[in-house]
Amino acid sequence: MRVRIRRIAEKEKEQVVIECVEVTSQVEDIYAYAKAKGEEICGILTCTIPEEERSRQIERLALDAILYFEAVDDKVFAYTKEKEYEVRIRLYEIEKNYRSSYFVRCSKSVVLNLMQLEGISPALNGRFYAHMKNGEKLVISRQYAPALKEIVMG
């Protein structure tokens, strides 16, 4: 099977195209793999269980289920509606790689999912509160508020 990579300029137009005579199981595997990549991330479920069991709690998280990522003490955690996972990826990498999935930095230590944002309200001194769909409230610092407004309001 020949494999080619063609570089393009626009991130939004990135796609994988499989040209085949027949859709075999091999082709379906490649299709499923390509579909999963970029839409999922691996995380370790954080809860009070012995260290040796933690390695079995690695789960694949759909990006659209993650409300926000937060960096705490050199670790990065992903928060879904009910669970919390530790992820092995830096916050700046999340900001860079998942921008097209509408993950935007709102403060020094938080990258939030715009699709899981219920709304914002003013806080003091140019800051805003981000109200997430699970009821949690995050702070949007004044440094990052303009970028957030730019993405949504244009």
Added chain:
Amino acid sequence: MKWEKNKNTATDFLLSFFIITACITIMEAVIGTIFMPGERFGFEAFFSPPLFGFLSALSSVVTFSRRQLSAGAMAVRLFLQLAMIEAMVLLVNFFFGNWELFTAPMILTLILGIALIFCVVYLVMWLNERRISRLFNERLLEFQKEVQLRNEERLKNQEAWGGR
């Protein structure tokens, strides 16, 4: 990003400067009319409101912090800012103004007036941010719907492709 941040800081500074200057002008007129109705001033007195406005707006630097401040910490800094402004106004009047004309009721009125202006400035800025939040929230709903429609379209295409 740095330019955007500086632009926002400058906009906030100018907004608070003009509100403060307007409020100080009114307050000086009210206090002067009540406590010093016979006093007359030269044109140099017109520099007083913008000067106080500039120094008061500058005092907001006290509320800036690289760390994320809790609501309590922010409240303490705001109180500090108010205290700084009160001290600045009283000291300027003590050293450069007609301090001998200042009576206790007048000083009290001045202190309360400054506190009132302080609240008015933050109220106006908060109302402006509330307006921005409302616009943002309306647009956010539309934005999320657009993205959802695009994703559904993409999924339909993927499924159609997968079926072939």
